[in-house]
Amino acid sequence: MHPNEKTAISTRVIGLISGTSVDGIDAALVEISGQELDLKIELLAGETYPYPAELRERILALCAGAAISMAELALIDDAIAFSFAQAAQNIQNGHQAANLIGSHGQTVYHRPPKKDAGTGGYGEKNLRVSDSPLGYSLQLGRGALIAYLTGITTVSNFRVADIAIGGHGAPLVPRVDAYLLSHPEEGRCIQNIGGIGNVAYIPPRYGDWLSKIRGWDTGPGNSLLDLAVQHLSAGAKTYDENGNWAASGTPCYPLVEQWLRQEYFHLPPPKSTGRELFGVTYLEQCLKDAQAYQLNSADILATLTELTAASIAHSYQTFLPEMPQRVMLCGGGSRNLYLKQRLQLLLASIPVLTTDEVGLSADFKEAIAFAVLAYWRHLGIPGNLPTATGAPGEVLLGEIHQC
Structure with a gap:
């Protein structure tokens, strides 16, 4: 005790x-x-x-x-x-x-x-x-x-x-995730997608497993998407339901690569962030960058959605001791079907589920x-x-x- x-x-x-x-x-x-x-x-x-x-x-x-x-x-x-x-x-x-x-x-x-x-x-x-x-x-x-x-x-x-x-x-949730969502044989990433994304990496539950847990803020979750939706819809919408608007567009991959060079994505964990970085000023710069590519509204949302997915995948590939055998999403972003599909594509054979599927409300x-x-x-x-x-x-x- x-x-x-x-x-x-x-x-x-x-x-x-x-x-x-x-x-x-x-x-x-x-x-x-x-x-x-x-x-x-x-x-x-x-x-x-x-x-x-x-x-x-x-x-x-x-x-x-x-x-x-x-x-x-x-x-x-x-x-x-x-x-x-x-x-x-x-x-x-x-x-x-x-x-x-x-x-x-x-x-x-x-x-x-x-x-x-x-x-x-x-x-x-x-x-x-x-x-x-x-x-x-x-x-x-x-x-x-x-x-x-x-x-x-x-x-x-x-x-x-x-x-x-x-x-x-x-993030403060990884210790809770460890006791509610760990598995005796399977390494898991519990990825929350709120305004900001954060991950808890939980290794298989044996030996000194608790000391091997890692967690950090991966970057933007819904913050830029929601701000962009409000801007592009002139306030008529507050979020992109199911990612449908973004799904109708085409991501601009050179822009995503440019945005991923932002310093935060390359800082080693532990690290945390918020709207102070990924907020209105950041979105304004993203919109300015997008002008060179003549993107329509759907393309802008698709590209920002790709940034969220790519920043999560990049974070795993760069900072995890090993890739997980399963990823489980939670938070509002777990309901964005287009975002989930993009993340699944980037993580290839690693199953991307929600915590609902293991009995814990996403x-x-x-x-x-x-x-x-x-x-x-x-x-x-x-x-x-x-x-x-x-x-x-x-x-x-x-x-x-x-x-």
């Missing part, structure tokens, strides 16, 4: 998250038992609750770097917390009340640590703020307010403890993961995986807010 670890008993936990796509709050009501290797979950209910349109626009503007006052930031923080609390209350309808909430909140800013973070060199008392190698990540939607509004103990701010010791604070896996992380925090079990976040050791993740 880990120090301070409590005895695990079956409990109902709500996991809440809104990712970098800002398309709504994913809520999962989960029955959890066991601890790590014996961890078991049952999804009792899963639902996505859209943000009010005005709040979503304000969040997206903030993520894009809009300058706002502290008063405006406080109002957005409150509004997100109220929306998360409402989602937690709604997901319990028709079910026994939950005992715990794990709320990731809404990421509005993420800064990876500098290259040498985590070496212990940031502890000097005379360190200037400008010298800090630490990362920074801000999730809005105060856990204390969610706890008060729901009457349920809430765990939030999952990333800050890992960042404080020099990690990226991301739509709500991230929300389930934060329910598990809250459960582990309550039990005193570390939630980060140093080989994924780059932190020098394991830490308890999340701040507990009693109702």
